[in-house]
Amino acid sequence: xxxxxxxxxxxxxxxxxxxxxxxxxxxxxxxxxxxxxxxxxxxxxxxxxxxxxxxxxxxxxxxxxxxxxxxxxxxxxxxxxxxxxxxxxxxxxxxxxxxxxxxxxxxxxxxxxxxxxxxxxxxxxxxxxxxxxxxxxxxxxxxxxxxxxxxxxxxxxxxxxxxxxxxxxxxxxxxxxxxxxxxxxxxxxxxxxxxxxxxxxxxxxxxxxxxxxxxxxxxxxxxxxxxxxxxxxxxxxxxxxxxxxxxxxxxxxxxxxxxxxxxxxxxxxxxxxxxxxxxxxxxxxxxxxxxxxxxxxxxxxxxxxxxxxxxxxxxxxxxxxxxxxxxxxxxxxxxxxxxxxxxxx
Amino acid sequence: xxxxxxxxxxxxxxxxxxxxxxxxxxxxxxxxxxxxxxxxxxxxxxxxxxxxxxxxxxxxxxxxxxxxxxxxxxxxxxxxxxxxxxxxxxxxxxxxxxxxxxxxxxxxxxxxxxxxxxxxxxxxxxxxxxxxxxxxxxxxxxxxxxxxxxxxxxxxxxxxxxxxxxxxxxxxxxxxxxxxx
Numbered sequence: 001x002x003x004x005x006x007x008x009x010x011x012x013x014x015x016x017x018x019x020x021x022x023x024x025x026x027x028x029x030x031x032x033x034x035x036x037x038x039x040x041x042x043x044x045x046x047x048x049x050x051x052x053x054x055x056x057x058x059x060x061x062x063x064x065x066x067x068x069x070x071x072x073x074x075x076x077x078x079x080x081x082x083x084x085x086x087x088x089x090x091x092x093x094x095x096x097x098x099x100x101x102x103x104x105x106x107x108x109x110x111x112x113x114x115x116x117x118x119x120x121x122x123x124x125x126x127x128x129x130x131x132x133x134x135x136x137x138x139x140x141x142x143x144x145x146x147x148x149x150x151x152x153x154x155x156x157x158x159x160x161x162x163x164x165x166x167x168x169x170x171x172x173x174x175x176x177x178x179x180x181x182x183x184x185x186x187x188x189x190x191x192x193x194x195x196x197x198x199x200x201x202x203x204x205x206x207x208x209x210x211x212x213x214x215x216x217x218x219x220x221x222x223x224x225x226x227x228x229x230x231x232x233x234x235x236x237x238x239x240x241x242x243x244x245x246x247x248x249x250x251x252x253x254x255x256x257x258x259x260x261x262x263x264x265x266x267x268x269x270x271x272x273x274x275x276x277x278x279x280x281x282x283x284x285x286x287x288x289x290x291x292x293x294x295x296x297x298x299x300x301x302x303x304x305x306x307x308x309x310x311x312x313x314x315x316x317x318x319x320x321x322x323x324x325x326x327x328x329x330x331x332x333x334x335x336x337x338x339x340x341x342x343x344x345x
Numbered sequence: 346x347x348x349x350x351x352x353x354x355x356x357x358x359x360x361x362x363x364x365x366x367x368x369x370x371x372x373x374x375x376x377x378x379x380x381x382x383x384x385x386x387x388x389x390x391x392x393x394x395x396x397x398x399x400x401x402x403x404x405x406x407x408x409x410x411x412x413x414x415x416x417x418x419x420x421x422x423x424x425x426x427x428x429x430x431x432x433x434x435x436x437x438x439x440x441x442x443x444x445x446x447x448x449x450x451x452x453x454x455x456x457x458x459x460x461x462x463x464x465x466x467x468x469x470x471x472x473x474x475x476x477x478x479x480x481x482x483x484x485x486x487x488x489x490x491x492x493x494x495x496x497x498x499x500x501x502x503x504x505x506x507x508x509x510x511x512x513x514x515x516x517x518x519x520x521x522x523x524x525x526x
Contacts, residue, residue: 073368078411151364153460153513176513182364190410
């Protein structure tokens with residue numbers, strides 16, 4: 001199915017070299033949008049360790065697109081082994097315990113065997129030669145050709161013409177979850193109490209006021225750039241189109257995601273004697289598996305520009321990525337007459 | 346009056362959207378093979394008893410996003426020419442009643458084609474009693490004042506097997522309108 005392209009497309013670039021894995025974005029999003037009882041397990045924004053199993057587990061294998069971009073039957077992850085159930089904690093038991101200090105500790109109910117970030121910081125490789133990991137923050141990609149929209153038999157999912165944001169109309173949703181199945185990024189969720197789908201709305205009310213999404217504004221690592229793809233003066237266009245160092249996740253699915261990633265550089269692996277080999281610790285094949293073959297050129301550009309900066313030469317790209325002025329990371333043209341609240345957080 | 350209806354798989358190839366027809370192209374066998382419909386007609390009332398095999402009932406779906414409830418529905422045509430297989434068509438609608446194993450009240454439904462179903466609260470005079478025993482669901486519908494069925498005397502039936510993740514267009518259906526009058 002081919003949709004008419006939106007008039008404009010709002011987009012995000014995340015620089016993976018700067019992500020701390022602190023989950024501030026996750027909490028900012030969860031607190032703002034997604035606190036309903038039936039969606040406790042659902043994180044519209046999550047940050048996962050990569051290489052890793054991801055959230056939900058094996059999301060990159062259970063969606064509705066194959067490596068050639070063709071439709072295949074996806075899965076609706078289950079709570080226990082897919083998403084991970086919500087853990088409950090009995091703070092009172094610990095606070096008011098008569099036990100000796102240290103005998104009682106705060107632990108989740110039941111005996112969980114999986115959950116978001118269960119494999120945090122595990123990564124891959126052998127210590128100390130080439131062990132490695134990085135953090136992969138993920139939100140809905142607000143795809144140009146959304147698999148979720150294509151999958152909904154009720155037409156309850158739409159893509160806005162004015163900014164390309166993909167939305168679920170919960171009044172029309174009957175909870176069939178074909179959208180959950182079909183999304184190869186597993187970024188549509190299901191509210192088990194209200195029995196409707198829900199997903200990231202790119203902080204639509206903020207975008208309409210020219211304010212970047214909460215996950216981006218609250219990011220302490222300053223890794224999220226927000227703007228319109230067609231704004232040649234904005235950071236998104238520069239990173240995606242001009243410098244070509246920001247790449248979509250799994251482009252092979254053919255959905256044209258509108259969240260882009262600056263791939264992580266890494267220190268060299270070591271040989272048996274502990275000497276640097278010159279090969280990056282994060283194998284380029286790992287990054288190719290996420291971002292496709294263009295990642296090699298993107299890494300080369302990043303390394304070349306970094307080297308220029310190290311030599312004291314100017315580099316527009318490095319200055320852009322460092323983001324000396326936080327305000328430069330967000331460039332959203334507010335509709336005429338809108339009040340832009342720069343103090344919004 | 347009792348009917349034994351052999352059900353067929355609803356054709357997935359005609360479902361709206363680009364996903365279901367391709368992803369479920371192989372789903373062409375009814376997972377619920379048969380349905381027994383028994384009708385009694387006290388004055389002003391449709392009392393319809395449905396029985397169908399279901400070895401693994403799903404009643405509660407609130408605990409997990411991957412769970413789908415068992416469900417059944419009856420539709421009646423608003424017009425003589427209302428098509429059954431597409432749940433009506435524009436201007437040729439169908440009205441129906443939907444039972445879900447996870448809800449206490451029946452749901453009234455209207456549709457004018459695939460993907461158009463609207464749900465609303467069932468009339469106060471509509472109620473049900475459902476039991477699952479011996480691998481069989483037995484659902485007794487008491488429907489007071491269903492004028493569409495009064496006029497048409499015909500229904501089509503649909504059954505969703507929750508354990509097989511049936512929902513929406515993934516269902517077993519009667520092979521056409523059935524006369525109940």
